[in-house]
Structures are given as C-alpha cells and as structure tokens.
Amino acid sequence: MxxxxxxxxxxxxxxxxxxxxxxxxxxxxxxxxxTTFSANVENIMPFIPRSEHEGLFRQILLQQLFTTFDLTCxxxxxxxxxxxxxxTSIGAGPRIYCTYHLGSYRLLTSVLLRHGVDCVVLMxxxxxxxxxxxxxxxxxxxxxxxxxxxxxxxxxxxxxxxxLTVLRxxxxxxxxxxxxxxxxxxxxxxxxxxQFLTVNMGERQVMTRKGVAYLSHASGVPIIPVVSxxxxxxxxxxxxxxxxxxxxxxxxxxxxxxxMQQLYDAFWLYLSxxxxxxxxxxxxxxxxxxxxxxxxxxxxxxxxxxxNAERYSLCELEQAxxxxxxxxxxxxxxxxxxxxxxxxxxxxxxxxxxxxxEMYDELVDMEIxx
Amino acid sequence: xxxxxxxxxxNTVKNGISSAAKNESASLLKFLKPADCCPTADFTALNxxxxxx
Numbered sequence: 001m002x003x004x005x006x007x008x009x010x011x012x013x014x015x016x017x018x019x020x021x022x023x024x025x026x027x028x029x030x031x032x033x034x035t036t037f038s039a040n041v042e043n044i045m046p047f048i049p050r051s052e053h054e055g056l057f058r059q060i061l062l063q064q065l066f067t068t069f070d071l072t073c074x075x076x077x078x079x080x081x082x083x084x085x086x087x088t089s090i091g092a093g094p095r096i097y098c099t100y101h102l103g104s105y106r107l108l109t110s111v112l113l114r115h116g117v118d119c120v121v122l123m124x125x126x127x128x129x130x131x132x133x134x135x136x137x138x139x140x141x142x143x144x145x146x147x148x149x150x151x152x153x154x155x156x157x158x159x160x161x162x163x164l165t166v167l168r169x170x171x172x173x174x175x176x177x178x179x180x181x182x183x184x185x186x187x188x189x190x191x192x193x194x195q196f197l198t199v200n201m202g203e204r205q206v207m208t209r210k211g212v213a214y215l216s217h218a219s220g221v222p223i224i225p226v227v228s229x230x231x232x233x234x235x236x237x238x239x240x241x242x243x244x245x246x247x248x249x250x251x252x253x254x255x256x257x258x259x260m261q262q263l264y265d266a267f268w269l270y271l272s273x274x275x276x277x278x279x280x281x282x283x284x285x286x287x288x289x290x291x292x293x294x295x296x297x298x299x300x301x302x303x304x305x306x307x308n309a310e311r312y313s314l315c316e317l318e319q320a321x322x323x324x325x326x327x328x329x330x331x332x333x334x335x336x337x338x339x340x341x342x343x344x345x346x347x348x349x350x351x352x353x354x355x356x357x358e359m360y361d362e363l364v365d366m367e368i369x370x
Numbered sequence: 371x372x373x374x375x376x377x378x379x380x381n382t383v384k385n386g387i388s389s390a391a392k393n394e395s396a397s398l399l400k401f402l403k404p405a406d407c408c409p410t411a412d413f414t415a416l417n418x419x420x421x422x423x
Contacts, residue, residue, distance in 0.1 A: 264373075317380075322380065323377065329382050330379065332377050332378065332379055332380060333378050333379075333380045334376065335375060335376045335377075336374075337374050337375055338374075338375045338377060341375065353374045354373070354375075359375050359376075359377075362377070363377075368377075
C-alpha cells in the first residue's frame with residue numbers, strides 16, 4: 001500500500017508539473033470564467049481577499065484535473081482515508097448519501113461499490129453525457145479487476161419519472177448518491193419555484209432543490225452527508241457527518257427545510273477549509289437568491305470620479321470590451337472609448353465634459369463611477 | 371475623430387451571463403483532460419482507460 005501511495009503521489013506531482021506550465025491567461029475564455037468565479041467567491045466568502053482569487057482559481061482547475069485522474073486510476077479508491085461512523089463501518093440498508101462537488105468527489109461512489117453497496121447515482125442529463133461514460137468505465141474496471149459485484153446505475157434527474165424510479169430503488173434496498181450543491185443544468189428556471197427552497201450559505205442565500213429531502217421523508221431513509229477533500233499530504237479523505245433522520249408523520253416541508261439547511265451548514269465548515277477544491281464556485285451564481293438593490297434617494301455629487309472597480313470588472317468577450325457587475329452578474333457591452341476612459345480616468349480633466357451630462361449621470365446612477 | 375461612449379445591457383437572463391459568455395468560458399475546460407493538456411508528455415499511466423498502481 002505504501003508503494004502504491006508513493007506512485008500515486010508521483011503521478012499527481014507529474015500532473016501538477018504539466019499544469020503549472022500552462023499560461024491560463026492565454027486560454028480563450030479565461031478572463032470571463034475567472035471574473036465570474038471571483039465574483040462568486042466575493043459574494044459568498046467576502047473575507048477571502050480578491051488578491052487570493054487567482055490562486056484559488058488555479059487550485060480548482062488543478063483539482064478538476066486530479067479528479068479526472070482519480071476516475072481512471074483504480075488505486076485512488078484503495079488509498080482513500082475514510083472517516084466518520086457511516087464510512088468506517090459501512091452498514092447494510094439503504095442510505096441517501098448527500099455529497100458535494102468538493103475534492104475528488106467521484107470517489108464516494110467507487111468506495112461504496114467496493115464495500116458491496118448497491119448504488120444509484122443521480123446526475124443531470126448533461127453531466128451524464130459528459131461524465132457518465134467515465135464513471136461506467138470505472139465501474140466496469142472494478143468488476144473486471146476487483147471482482148466487484150455491487151449493483152450500479154445512473155438516473156438522470158431531468159427524466160420525468162426520476163423521483164419515482166429513485167423511490168422504488170430505495171424501497172428495494174439500494175442507496176442513492178446525490179450532489180446537493182447542484183450543477184449548472186439543475187439551476188432554477190422560471191416555473192421551477194416549487195422544487196426549490198432557500199438556505200443560508202455564507203454571506204448570501206442560495207436556492208437548492210429539495211427533492212432529496214422529500215425522498216428521505218417519503219421513504220424513511222436517513223440522509224448521510226459526506227464531504228470529500230484532499231488533505232495537505234495529497235491524500236483523498238471521505239468524511240461522513242452526522243446522519244439526518246426523517247421523523248415519521250412530521251411535517252414534510254419543515255423536514256425538507258431543516259435537512260437542506262443542515263446539509264449546507266455541514267458543507268460550509270469544509271468549504272471554509274478547502275475553498276480551492278470546490279468546483280461549484282464556477283456556477284453557484286445560478287443558484288444565488290437575488291438581493292434587492294438599495295434605493296438611492298438622490299444622485300451623489302462626485303468631485304473626482306473614479307472607476308468603481310470594487311463592483312465592476314472590465315473583461316473581453318469575443319474580443320469586444322464588456323463590463324461585468326460583480327454584484328448582480330449583469331454584463332454590459334461598452335465601446336472601446338468608454339473602456340479606455342474607465343481605465344485612464346485619472347488622466348482626464350473633466351469626465352463630464354468629455355462624455356456629456358446624460359452619459360455621466362447614467363454611469364453615476366449605475367455606480368460605475370463613484 | 372469624435373469619441374463614442376456607449377453602454378448597453380447584453381444579457382437579460384436572470385442571474386446569468388450571456389450564452390456567448392458561457393460558450394466562451396466553456397472552452398477553458400478543454401485542457402482539463404490530461405491527454406489534451408499534455409499531448410507530448412509521457413503520460414502513459416494517465417491515458418490508459420484505467421490503471422492499477
């Protein structure tokens with residue numbers, strides 16, 4: 001096992017060495033993706049200074065590379081450090097494992113299958129298209145090389161009968177694995193409101209699907225929160241947390257609210273410790289509950305206007321300059337001249353005189369100038 | 371030449387960046403497959419369908 005661990009770490013180090021050679025800023029789409037990521041971190045974890053965001057972003061991309069590697073490396077599943085009662089002694093009977101896109105998040109499925117747990121993984125339709133084959137290949141390798149005999153299937157969340165299918169699987173004694181922090185395709189759409197509830201997450205509130213808690217209540221199966229993270233020694237850790245038990249004949253909606261908040265509270269502790277390992281930073285804005293804009297009573301008089309870089313970022317999209325509102329995620333197309341002005345505003349004697357009263361007032365009202 | 375200062379909203383989808391931005395940022399992930407990011411590297415272990423150390 002020690003030799004396998006050494007070899008595994010060598011592979012990761014080699015992975016990292018190649019990743020470090022990539023100049024991310026030269027990659028198409030980097031600035032837009034990074035800016036969205038940075039706004040998400042700032043809105044949810046404002047205590048992380050903006051100067052650390054780029055390093056965090058690199059960590060996440062590297063983490064995604066490691067996760068891809070772990071899916072192809074059967075030994076990665078052997079080397080996992082399991083913690084928590086539900087994972088150190090994996091018992092019989094169905095469970096609803098609720099996990100997150102933190103660390104090497106696909107290893108939970110591999111570990112449960114190796115311990116004889118029949119698993120059903122809930123995935124979005126697009127995620128299944130992009131990752132489903134890799135997961136099925138991994139399962140097939142476990143069957144061939146390790147003699148694993150556990151049952152496995154993927155259920156697409158977008159399918160109309162997904163909930164019924166999962167309920168049947170739970171009643172048949174199988175366990176479910178769900179990623180409760182969502183994915184880009186499971187974000188709320190108009191008309192979906194009844195499927196979501198609101199939970200606190202850091203400085204903001206997010207909309208989360210309540211279906212998993214509903215299934216737990218309807219089936220009487222407990223929810224087991226599980227976090228995955230890579231520790232300082234590069235070892236993958238799977239940690240199960242306190243189970244959430246549904247109470248028979250209790251109010252279902254109330255249970256959904258309490259359970260989902262507990263799942264996010266449990267996650268928050270680990271996200272705070274390993275913010276560079278959460279893939280969700282790239283899409284959590286789709287789940288954020290909008291905040292009401294403060295009503296400003298009167299337009300302020302500004303003696304020396306400056307560009308409000310706290311709130312807005314200048315980016316390029318398809319080689320055109322754009323302005324990104326980090327608070328509302330609104331994107332604006334601007335002319336080259338306006339971009340040049342915002343970048344060099346301290347060299348302009350009279351901003352109002354240059355751009356005219358109407359445009360000046362608009363920029364002040366939008367808090368682009370402050 | 372007279373300068374042109376103008377600004378207009380390019381996305382109106384609630385909570386979302388425009389589809390163009392999504393498409394552009396999606397391309398960033400192209401190098402996340404080891405085989406693509408290191409085409410000339412000796413990554414035999416990584417490129418195999420599954421490996422057992």
